[in-house]
Amino acid sequence: MGEHTEVILVHGLWYRAWSLRILRGRLENAGFHLRSFSYPTRTRSFEANAGALKQFASQSQVARQHFVAHSLGGLVTLAMLSRQNELPPGRLVLLGTPLRGSQVARRLVNWPAGGFMLGQAAQVLQQGHPDVAPGRETGMIAGMKSLGLGRLTGRLGHFHDGTVTVEETQSALLDDRIELPVTHTGMLLSHDVALQAASFLRKGHFKRPDLGLR
Numbered sequence: 140m141g142e143h144t145e146v147i148l149v150h151g152l153w154y155r156a157w158s159l160r161i162l163r164g165r166l167e168n169a170g171f172h173l174r175s176f177s178y179p180t181r182t183r184s185f186e187a188n189a190g191a192l193k194q195f196a197s198q199s200q201v202a203r204q205h206f207v208a209h210s211l212g213g214l215v216t217l218a219m220l221s222r223q224n225e226l227p228p229g230r231l232v233l234l235g236t237p238l239r240g241s242q243v244a245r246r247l248v249n250w251p252a253g254g255f256m257l258g259q260a261a262q263v264l265q266q267g268h269p270d271v272a273p274g275r276e277t278g279m280i281a282g283m284k285s286l287g288l289g290r291l292t293g294r295l296g297h298f299h300d301g302t303v304t305v306e307e308t309q310s311a312l313l314d315d316r317i318e319l320p321v322t323h324t325g326m327l328l329s330h331d332v333a334l335q336a337a338s339f340l341r342k343g344h345f346k347r348p349d350l351g352l353r
Contacts, residue, residue, distance in 0.1 A: 143201055143203065144171075144203040144229075145172045145173070145201050145204055146171045146174075147174050147204065147206050148175045148176065148206075149206060149209065149212035149213070150176075150177065150178075150180075151180070152210060154209075156175035161328050162327050162328075165333035165337075166333060166336065171205075171337070176192055176212075178191055178192070178215070180260055181260060183259060185215065185260060189215050192215055192216065193222075196219075196226055201227055203227050204227040204229045205229040205231065205340050206230075207336050209235065209327060210235050210302075210303065210323065211260055213234065213236025214268045216231065216272075217233075217272055218263075220273075228275070230277070230339060230340055231271075231272055232280065233280070234280050235280070235323050239307045240264070241302075243302055244265045247261075267307070270312065277312070277313055278313065278315040278345060279310075279316040280318075281305050281316065281319070282299075282300025282303070282318075282320075282321045282326050283299075283319065284301065284320050285299050285300070300322050300323040302322075302323035302324075303323055305318060315343070319331055319332060319335070
């Protein structure tokens, strides 16, 4: 993609940047220049994390700046992008981000240790972020493999990735979306997810051979 374009990776709840190393390696092999943003998901406020991401993104002098964000990281990224227009243009790929809020989070807050588990991310995970970033093409990759700790909180419905339901990832404001047979955490390890993310970053749509999209 050249040194004038970069992709910033943003991890999800309970993780740090190391959780994205396989995805990062695959996107680097596809020709992208990557940086990974790491932040305390539970112990620092959502607003402070969005502000820290803005500062991190602003450190680059690039012509185009894309984001690939997993789960809670997508909410942090959307909040940051929706409040300022100073960053370079680019695209955003969301991985299993609960735009409509997470029923697993709403259940967890009622558990004895639920508040501790979610920390300061509890409110935003329950509410979600219904708006996409203005002027930035946004695509969603949702998981359809129903294995994960989220199932321990109760029934999630017919279609989910073990933590986030497909319905929770939906928005009419998205430019494209695709559903893949991966779990919520497994999408970070998936070759197909990396392939689809690269496709959207390059062309603004996901790859669908049956529709002639390459």
